Amino acid sequence: MEDxxxxxxxxxxxxxxxxxxxHELRDxxxxxxxxVRDTSGKIQVKFEKDEMDDDLVETGLNIARESVVQVTGAVEEEPRAPTDVEIVPEEVEVIAGADPELPLDPSGKVDADLSTRLDNRTLDVRKPEVKAIFEIRAEILRAVREYFRSVGGTEINTPKIVATGTEGGTELFPVTYFGQEAFMNQSPQLFKQxxxxxxxxxxxxxxxxxxxxxxxxPRHLNEATMIDFESAFIDHNEAMDVCEGTLHAAYQAVEENCQEQLDLLGYDxxxxxxxxxxxxxxEEAIERINATGELDEQLVWGDDLSTEAEKALGDEIGGHYFITDWPSEIKPFYIQDYDDDPELSKGFDLMHxxxxxxxxxQREHRFEALEEGFEQQGLDPSQFEYYTKMFRYGMPPHAGWAYGVERVVMTMLDLDNIREAVLFPRDRQRLSP
Known part of the structure; x- marks a missing residue:
């Protein structure tokens, strides 16, 4: 609309x-x-019944909530109006009427459960506090992209339909691809390497x-949006530096540019x-977890960290932290081990x-060691030849990482359920909308 x-x-x-x-009608x-509500806020339109054309008043008073409307008129100062101004209408047009019975209340006066909200996501995102979550998510992505470019990163796009899985077949969605079996990709890991x-x-x-x-x-999805990074000629420590840099950039951008959204969500x-x-x-992590006394059984070397263990350590530290030098057997085949201690890997996790x-x-860039890693984890290297053969042609030392946007939004905003951080979630029960 031009005007x-x-x-x-x-x-x-x-x-x-x-x-x-x-948004609302008060008679x-x-x-x-x-x-009337638009993406920038709300404005009051005043109808003085005895002083206006009857058809104009009738149109205005018969608009169902959430109908799309267009109003033309003079803007007047009115301190009692929600935004200190109001429109005295000359024309009112209903562009698209809404059914009087709405499946949920976009004004938020009547609560709806999460399932109802997700079934009617278009209406749900009309609520300012829900819209605020996705405006913050967009700002996180903008800030992360800008940070990557500031450290010399090039944005790439890799296939989402693949012939083999990144980490084995137990977590793969099969699809039919012109008569062949293919899979939805679990990760861009091999391609970014x-x-x-x-x-x-x-x-x-x-x-x-x-x-x-x-x-x-409440914290898992079957389709997620990942932020992936990989770089040649760096080690795992430098990769952690970049990872930390993206999170600092994301939080700073939200603090500086999303105050209105944070206010709506109650983050003073x-x-x-x-x-x-x-x-x-x-090793330090499991010692500190055991020292909390929060677990029924003490952790020993080689144990993965349970949700309870992560919570115990997170409560003690109180902020983001890295866990480094994981046992080799816990980490994927492409993670490099220390040459002087092959039971110890150069893998890391960043925890909230x-x-x-x-x-x-840090990834294994040496061809022979990479093939040994496949075999140790029960994978057939020949199924990954498109990947492994390139390591015969001069693969530099490299390191990288990945994290899900939804988990960052969830932890940053202290959301109860990760589905609140994605527009149209995909999980075991939800394939539509």
Missing amino acids: RTYTADAEPGDTVTVAGWA LGGIAFLI LMVGSGLERVFEIGPIFRAEEHNT DFAAPEEDFPRLTY PRMELVSGG
Whole structure:
């Protein structure tokens, strides 16, 4: 609409045309008020029944909530209005009427459960506090992309339909691909490694991954959006530096650019972390977890960290932290082991007090050692020849990591369920919308 004015830009003395949704109608007898909402905010439209054309008043008073409307009129100062101004309408048009019976209340006055909200996501995101979550998510992605470019990263896009899985077949979604069996990719891991062996050297990707895990928890999804990074000629310590840099950049951007959204969500004291994230070895981590006395059984070397163990350590540390130097047997085949201690890997995780966020490490770039890693984990190297053969042609030392956008949003905003951080979740029960 060429002549459209956003409600936030309407100034006293202007004649404007605003377009948006009918948020609320209040009929007080001789006077009525229609609240119109658009992406910038809300504005009051005043109908003085005895002083206006009957057809105009009738149109205004018969608009169902959430109908799409267009209003043209003079903007006047009105201190009693929600935004200190109101429109005295000359024209009112219902562009698209809404059914009077809505499946949920976008004004938020009547609560709806999460399942109802997700079934009607378009209506749900009309609520300012829900929209705020996705505006913050967008700002996180913008800040992360900008940070990657500041450290010399090139954005890439890798296939999501693949012939083999990245980490075995138990978590793969099979698809039929022109008569052949193929799979939805679990990760761009192998492809981004191939790219650090190209002239690009330092790459990142933001895109979907698919995991057929049969879980049903508040923090797992079967389709997630991952932020992946890989770089040649760095080790695991330098990879952690970049990883930490992206999180600092994301938090700082939200603090600086999303105050309105944070206010809507009730975060009066939101502050980006200023300190470096502590780095604990796996051995130090299990010692500190055991010392808390929160677990029924003490952890021993080689144990993975349970949810209870992560919570115990997270409560003690109180912020983001890395766990480094994991046992080799816990980490994937492509993670490099220490030459002087092959039972110890150069893998790391970045943890939030609530949950794991990032998995990464230095990769094995030597062809013979890589093939041995496949065999140790029961994988057939010949199925990954497209990947392994490139390591015969000069693969540089490299390291990288990945984390899910949804988990960052969830932990940053302290959301109860990861589904609140994704528009259209995919889990065991939800394939539509």
